Amino acid sequence: MNEEKGNISIHTQNIFPIIKKWLYSDRDIFVRELISNGCDAISKLNRLAAIGEAKVSDDTKYSVKVKFNKDKKTLKFIDNGIGMTSEEVKKYINQVAFSGAEDFIAKYKDKMDESNQIIGHFGLGFYSAFMVSDTVEIETLSYIDGSEAVKWICSGGTEYEMSGSDKSERGTTITLYLNEESAEFLNEYKLREIIQKHCSFLPIEIYLEDENPKEDESAKDKENKNEDKPLNDIHPLWMKNPKECTEEEYKQFYKDVFHDFKDPLFWIHLNVDYPFNLKGILYFPKLDHELNTIEGQIKLYNNQVFVADNIKEVIPEFLMLLKGVIDCADLPLNVSRSFLQNDRNVTKISKHISKKVADKLTELYKKERETYNNFWNDINMFIKYGCMKEEDFYDKVKDIIIFKNTEGVYVTLKEYLEANKEKHENKVFYVDNEKQQSQYIRMFKENGLEAIILDSKIDSHFINFLEMKESGVKFNRIDSDISDTLKDTDSKDENKEEIEKETKTLEDLFKNILNNDKIKVDVESLKSQDIPAVILLSEESRRMQQMNSMFPGMDTASMFQNEETLVLNRKNNLVKAILSKNNDESKKEDIKLIGEHIYDLAMMSHKQLDGEAMAKFISRSNRILTKLI
Numbered sequence: 001m002n003e004e005k006g007n008i009s010i011h012t013q014n015i016f017p018i019i020k021k022w023l024y025s026d027r028d029i030f031v032r033e034l035i036s037n038g039c040d041a042i043s044k045l046n047r048l049a050a051i052g053e054a055k056v057s058d059d060t061k062y063s064v065k066v067k068f069n070k071d072k073k074t075l076k077f078i079d080n081g082i083g084m085t086s087e088e089v090k091k092y093i094n095q096v097a098f099s100g101a102e103d104f105i106a107k108y109k110d111k112m113d114e115s116n117q118i119i120g121h122f123g124l125g126f127y128s129a130f131m132v133s134d135t136v137e138i139e140t141l142s143y144i145d146g147s148e149a150v151k152w153i154c155s156g157g158t159e160y161e162m163s164g165s166d167k168s169e170r171g172t173t174i175t176l177y178l179n180e181e182s183a184e185f186l187n188e189y190k191l192r193e194i195i196q197k198h199c200s201f202l203p204i205e206i207y208l209e210d211e212n213p214k215e216d217e218s219a220k221d222k223e224n225k226n227e228d229k230p231l232n233d234i235h236p237l238w239m240k241n242p243k244e245c246t247e248e249e250y251k252q253f254y255k256d257v258f259h260d261f262k263d264p265l266f267w268i269h270l271n272v273d274y275p276f277n278l279k280g281i282l283y284f285p286k287l288d289h290e291l292n293t294i295e296g297q298i299k300l301y302n303n304q305v306f307v308a309d310n311i312k313e314v315i316p317e318f319l320m321l322l323k324g325v326i327d328c329a330d331l332p333l334n335v336s337r338s339f340l341q342n343d344r345n346v347t348k349i350s351k352h353i354s355k356k357v358a359d360k361l362t363e364l365y366k367k368e369r370e371t372y373n374n375f376w377n378d379i380n381m382f383i384k385y386g387c388m389k390e391e392d393f394y395d396k397v398k399d400i401i402i403f404k405n406t407e408g409v410y411v412t413l414k415e416y417l418e419a420n421k422e423k424h425e426n427k428v429f430y431v432d433n434e435k436q437q438s439q440y441i442r443m444f445k446e447n448g449l450e451a452i453i454l455d456s457k458i459d460s461h462f463i464n465f466l467e468m469k470e471s472g473v474k475f476n477r478i479d480s481d482i483s484d485t486l487k488d489t490d491s492k493d494e495n496k497e498e499i500e501k502e503t504k505t506l507e508d509l510f511k512n513i514l515n516n517d518k519i520k521v522d523v524e525s526l527k528s529q530d531i532p533a534v535i536l537l538s539e540e541s542r543r544m545q546q547m548n549s550m551f552p553g554m555d556t557a558s559m560f561q562n563e564e565t566l567v568l569n570r571k572n573n574l575v576k577a578i579l580s581k582n583n584d585e586s587k588k589e590d591i592k593l594i595g596e597h598i599y600d601l602a603m604m605s606h607k608q609l610d611g612e613a614m615a616k617f618i619s620r621s622n623r624i625l626t627k628l629i
């Protein structure tokens with residue numbers, strides 16, 4: 001063909017500096033852009049061949065090769081796809097891309113410095129090569145019979161040169177002459193890493209090759225390279241029919257992609273063609289029990305091209321606690337994130353995903369209740385978080401939220417309320433620290449009462465949420481209140497006056513012993529005789545204290561400091577003894593010891609003693625023991 005020189009039609013003269021600056025945050029992506037253009041070119045040829053529009057020999061092995069040359073400082077992307085005619089180069093490379101990019105930049109320039117953006121990941125495509133190159137060269141031969149090969153060169157300005165080329169094989173070779181700052185991309189490991197990050201599941205085989213290997217490279221090294229093995233998996237599991245995937249495959253895929261050595265609990269294979277195209281696998285990970293936190297990862301793909309991790313605009317936020325891959329061919333991923341939020345498809349997809357998750361959980365609950373119970377520890381945080389984040393999700397799963405009770409049995413809220421409605425209607429007693437509250441738990445058990453265990457971090461928020469949702473239901477920590485069931489109702493004959501007198505005596509005594517005027521003292525007949533006293537703190541006060549500790553700035557602490565009530569059990573022998581010997585001067589010291597100890601013991605099953613209180617407790621214990629001899 002004739003030589004041709006010309007100017008790229010574009011108004012913005014300084015588009016390259018903009019591209020360079022803009023995309024700088026993630027320079028690696030040029031690799032993905034050029035590889036995916038090669039894959040696109042092959043897929044297009046494939047489609048044409050399938051409808052008889054292109055002749056391709058049967059033994060064609062399609063691939064995209066990436067070749068680096070340390071001496072020449074070049075990086076080549078070679079495909080045997082559809083190629084371009086000179087007209088196409090003019091149309092697709094010279095004009096469209098630039099004008100497209102220009103519009104694009106005009107539209108989104110305010111958002112350019114958003115970190116971790118999708119903008120720039122797609123759309124600029126080919127021109128991302130200039131982020132790392134001084135000069136870019138295209139050599140291409142179209143599949144159309146009789147086409148002439150074309151060579152296109154551009155050195156980063158708006159000028160290009162086009163001429164004929166002696167390329168004899170169909171397809172396109174893009175050669176990047178890397179600039180000084182981009183020498184890092186001539187490293188095999190670096191390239192391999194980038195390709196594996198972005199192109200692991202592209203549908204066309206990708207190979208990496210050193211064009212000019214050093215001679216001293218040992219033979220063993222070469223063997224390890226495995227040059228005939230592609231770097232990617234062209235048939236990722238999520239693209240397969242769920243019926244054809246085995247449990248082993250799901251587990252292996254999970255390990256390969258998320259590098260988690262633990263097996264996942266279970267998974268959901270998404271496979272929808274209509275009304276939108278959505279494929280993917282969501283895994284419920286096994287939690288790290290020590291940390292008790294979930295750190296998920298959802299990888300988003302567009303037709304097997306990796307786009308980004310954890311894009312909250314597409315995936316319901318609470319699903320980020322899971323691990324998985326989602327492939328959406330229908331999303332306009334070449335636009336900005338704020339654009340995605342308004343896309344109707346996005347809303348539909350996100351709804352669909354949470355529905356699928358709710359369905360799967362419900363199915364497990366109904367068909368494999370035992371397994372579901374066993375998983376609960378690992379999945380409860382996810383479900384609770386999901387409920388608080390998404391109304392719809394809550395409505396779908398509210399009946400399958402379970403609670404472990406102090407007997408180790410899992411019950412739903414409904415079941416709990418139903419079973420206990422005679423004893424305490426609409427009231428749910430809970431334990432948030434089994435060890436610390438063991439005294440109360442024992443008391444509850446002895447009296448046939450049931451409490452549930454809510455000991456994960458999210459629970460204090462979740463019970464607030466449930467109280468809002470399930471009107472009338474109140475959650476009370478086990479030490480907030482003495483249920484009537486704990487009281488000895490047989491002592492009907494109790495003399496009110498006598499109790500009042502005792503209460504007064506004990507109140508004065510304990511105020512004196514503890515040197516605390518403000519302490520509230522109450523006297524009750526408890527069924528569990530061996531418990532001298534318990535400390536109660538109303539649920540409201542405790543929640544206020546809790547809130548206060550979260551916002552240390554507001555000094556409400558002093559307001560709630562003395563909300564605790566010391567409830568003494570008049571059925572208990574020690575308490576009885578104190579009462580009867582109260583006036584005996586010779587017992588004064590012993591009574592003081594006992595009183596202080598009763599208080600500390602009650603306190604200990606309510607909350608942790610502070611350092612000073614603990615030291616006093618220990619020294620007093622020693623004194624008491626000494627008295628025994």
Ligand code: ADP
Pocket residue numbers: 033037038040041079081082083084092093097122123124125126127172
């Ligand atoms: P996009 O891929 O989003 O269309 P690009 O800037 O990456 O944008 O590419 C612009 C156009 O150039 C492509 O649509 C395609 O027509 C053409 N093109 C780029 N690379 C190749 C290639 N390797 N083989 C054939 N055509 C290509």
Ligand code: MG
Pocket residue numbers: 033036037123125126
């Ligand atoms: Mg492209």
